[in-house]
Amino acid sequence: MSGRSDSIRVQINKSKTRFTTNLLWKNNEKWVLGSIIPLVLLIIWEAAARVGLIEAHLLPAPTRIIQEIFEMGAGGTLFSHVGATVFRVATGFFLGTIAAVLLGSAVGYFTVLEKLMDPLIQAFRSIPSLAWVPLFILWMGIGEPSKVTLIAVGVFFPVYLNIVSGIQGVDRKLIEVGKIYGFTSTETLRKIILPASLPSFMVGLRSGMGLGWMFVVAAEIMGASQGLGYLLVVGQNTYSPELIIASICLFAGIGKITDALLKILAERSLRWQDSLSNQR
Amino acid sequence: MSGRSDSIRVQINKSKTRFTTNLLWKNNEKWVLGSIIPLVLLIIWEAAARVGLIEAHLLPAPTRIIQEIFEMGAGGTLFSHVGATVFRVATGFFLGTIAAVLLGSAVGYFTVLEKLMDPLIQAFRSIPSLAWVPLFILWMGIGEPSKVTLIAVGVFFPVYLNIVSGIQGVDRKLIEVGKIYGFTSTETLRKIILPASLPSFMVGLRSGMGLGWMFVVAAEIMGASQGLGYLLVVGQNTYSPELIIASICLFAGIGKITDALLKILAERSLRWQDSLSNQR
């Protein structure tokens, strides 16, 4: 064992001074640090493209991509593509989450339900998004409902999985407190189990949102004429690398934004946690 | 408040008698209950197909699917398809998990690393599997490495996300114990943080395995001549619904098996949890 070995420690008014001077940096540090690596990568990429290390017809330079995005933006199509996709993902996310919360809390809480339904749900979980496409076209046609539902399916599984195991991991001690007060199952669920499994639920939400973005491509193969997934497929079908990369960048960018929103939500709602992250 | 209102309770030797008589049922209950719903669905589907409610060229009857699978099995191709895919998923899962554990624990534990790298990683998370395909062909060609890597990418994200938030949710109290013993960062990670975030990690593994199965289709679009994803795509390109559905069923079945294995692993390694699931 090494032991804490600092012999003398003198710290005077440490926290107070720190607080005022570094406020500005504190607020922006996150953004600045977060953009370093992406920027470096972008610069390398651009340089490689300029020098000719990467051929433009395979991987166009970032400036070319940005130009493409700006052109779409100027033409007004960008907005409608992004809008359509965001709308689909948002609706699908909403529906998928609701379904996952309902089913997940039932399955997580009632052992019988778990035994009845969980095996089937877990089996469905490994069916790829592309495989659902023909089935959804068959069942629901190619309208907006089938697209949204497909995305909801994608969102459902990680949220469900995280809720179920979050619930099953809830501290028995807390549940017993509810039992003492004669809580019904719904009360226990609402007042103890769901809040206690909130950390896990939040991860599920973020995971689910990620899958929502992934499933949107499969969804927009189903006869869409707008959307980022549509752009991607069109890019692939018409062999336009700049369109492909532009749509990938948009996916990444908007996906990142939605994730950041969820992350903030998670941080807000988990302030009570006595955890590593709240300690900082 | 309702209060616990049972006036008289008499229970004699309850646990002892229960134990011996119901052992057989206990062991099989899980399987029996789990198969009820799938069986019912299969029967409805078969009946609908027989009666003609579903046209065969859209959705062949289950018996037809099973026959198809058996034919493949008899022809020996089934084994090689399943084998190829399982091998790819397993390797990808392994690699993706390792990467996620390394990166995830570093990012989860060191705030600076989180600020540096997490934003980029989160942005990549919402890039759909299909979008990676051209990039991977460009970077790694169409051989086995690019397939496995693509699967690893799919596995990486949920495992990473769950590890990071698992770590960030670790009880500060336990970490302080390590500090008292003068643990180094690696020791803290290995002896406290990783075990404490094990429940979350296990969910991540299961989520990741699911995504591995999803990404395998995208992977096998890249010049594969074997595999379930390949079967699915061939089925779609040659308008063979029975091939499509057969491969979906295989996906579901094998996916379920891998998930069950992980679930058992999770249960084994989480025996110490004082939780709802261990209480039963």
Added chain:
Amino acid sequence: GCSSNASGEASKPKKIILDYAHYSPTSLVLKEKGFAEKLFEKEGIEVEFVLSQGSNKALEFLNSKSVDFGSSAGAAALMAKAKNSPIESVYIYSKPEWTALVSTDETIKSVEDLKGKKVAATLGTDPYIFLLRAIEESGLSAKDVEIINLQHGDGAAALLSGEVDAWAGLDPHMARVEKEVGANLFFRNPDFNTYGVLNVRQDFAEKYPKYVNKVIEVYEEARQWSIENPEETAEILAKEAQIDLDVAKIQLERNDFSASVPGDEQIAIIQAAGDVLKSEGVIDSKTNIEEVVDNLINPDFFE
């Protein structure tokens, strides 16, 4: 898809759903110019356009009643029909030369040079059939080359990055590769392409034969228009498919809009394609190709 429900009088659909596709310039013109809307508005019938991103999607949409008319390659329609899809091909929207064998390797000058090489193609699609027929014609067999199953776009990428030696290409990828990298189309033969056919769902055709006629009528109108206005057609294509005008022009040059009535010529080519598919095991060996093609191609709606 509950689109074409008969309302009141049985002989008139409420709504007709057409597909449009980047591989069918005629359909793009039709959508852009609004010929169909003009004609059907008078009868109080709604017209809806749905994008098909490939033959397989168009056929899937037909199967699931999501569209009434769908554009596909002839061979694709044949494969679907062989699997009992209830469709009929009633119109030829173009005779496209959309596929050829492409290579960036200078040493590959003919099909014979492919022996032992890697060739990318998408299983079951026209380029795949084209490749097989080319190989067969040159006296090689399918086993002499290594066919790598890649999506069209990925095939182009694999060709350019040297992963494969040749590629059974498809426009507009092919046009673009040709134009930008100077890849060489070392084997071309328009007659190995299986035409672009417009398919209708059988139950729609049976219920509303008159409206099949009318759809063909507007398609004819669009075809005439694109023959007369090649420049504008190229612009429409470039805009819709989000490709360069130059690429659109190359693609259009390889489309022959002269014939539109399905006939013996088409039947022969599609049958040949069917035989190749059958010998490759894509179509079940028990299938009677002749009969299937016969059931598929239906020129009766032309008047």
Added chain:
Amino acid sequence: MLAVQNVSRTFNNGKAGFQNVTFSMTEGEIIGVLGTSGSGKSTLLRVLSGLDEEYEGSFTLSNRKVGMMFQEPRLMPWLSVQDNICFGIQSVAEQKLAKDLLELVGLNGFERHYPKDLSGGMAQRTAIARSLITEPDVLLLDEPFSALDAFTKMQLQDLLLSIWRRRKTTMVLVTHDIDEALYLCDRIFILRGQPGELYAEITINQKKPRLRGDVGLAEKKAEILSLLNLYNEIKENGK
């Protein structure tokens, strides 16, 4: 009111828990349970409260509202002190009571704190307030004042007495503090062994409230200590 008939609850093949416990209680009685660590006191409370149903034997508990305070605070980490105290109540009417209790356990000014920002004793006091707010008829208390300083402890013991005086609450009080048991209880049970068995029962007839420095109680204390087999130990250690 409460009649316990030969109840056992053991773990580890009968190596831990408690066994063969028989006793009965009348309404308004306060019973103290003393015993060595691990002798099954908490397990007994869990059985009585209905949380543990794997016991053998039988017991009757008339239709009463049961309140329980656990050995650990078991606060909901996502609720503030105020909300934790109100955890078991539905109506808004009881909010007033919550305010009073907050005051009584000395947590004024900490209403909005989350459990992670409380000291050990404050968490325990929150748990006490939470178990009192429903005004149960039967109160099961598992070492309720173990983390409190002598001063606060006495205050809360008196709070408990005042509640008992007002509502005639029946209580079972597990404690390690013999003085506390003597000050509050009508009868004291002593559990011993592993699994624990009811080893002795001491009746204290003095009326409550009692004097903390009472001589009669001091005698009882010596008796209890000897029962716990401690007296000799102390002499030994003190040489």
Added chain:
Amino acid sequence: MLAVQNVSRTFNNGKAGFQNVTFSMTEGEIIGVLGTSGSGKSTLLRVLSGLDEEYEGSFTLSNRKVGMMFQEPRLMPWLSVQDNICFGIQSVAEQKLAKDLLELVGLNGFERHYPKDLSGGMAQRTAIARSLITEPDVLLLDEPFSALDAFTKMQLQDLLLSIWRRRKTTMVLVTHDIDEALYLCDRIFILRGQPGELYAEITINQKKPRLRGDVGLAEKKAEILSLLNLYNEIKENGK
């Protein structure tokens, strides 16, 4: 050895925690800290142990191995009792010591149990064993025996004394048990207020081991109680 210079650590804009604490300790001294709940005793230990670095003021601690026992057991739920005890040690050589300690704290037979299957007192004893196994030079103990019955408590107090005799361990002992402080400590600090301040310091010159029933100690107890402002309270309550 340990010199604390006007150290403060407050929360809530100075409304909680402790402030202006100054004292020094010599090697082998045992200091007791008494104080009302929430007066900053645990916070003080956290600062001394180096866990909390947000304090103001300064303190020196010569290069020593510090051991700490927290107010809650803080056992690793995924480790058995045995492994929890060995948590802080790397070498296999110390396994023997673990065995001994397990015996000394009376947990024989429970080596393989997980924390969830332990009683409150057993968990606390596991934590005690864990903090002793590294044989630290400075031991910070936060209410180490609060969940133990009188009997076990005395045993473990004596265990602590025997360790002190053997290794001259310097200790800071936070406790609510005045008798315990009198039995073990050389000096007793009394914290009062919110935020807590060092209100009084009592030196006990009697040599250890002391007699539990000692009259001199009883006098000190009265003094401490009065310092804690309890004496009047007791009279009041007892009427």
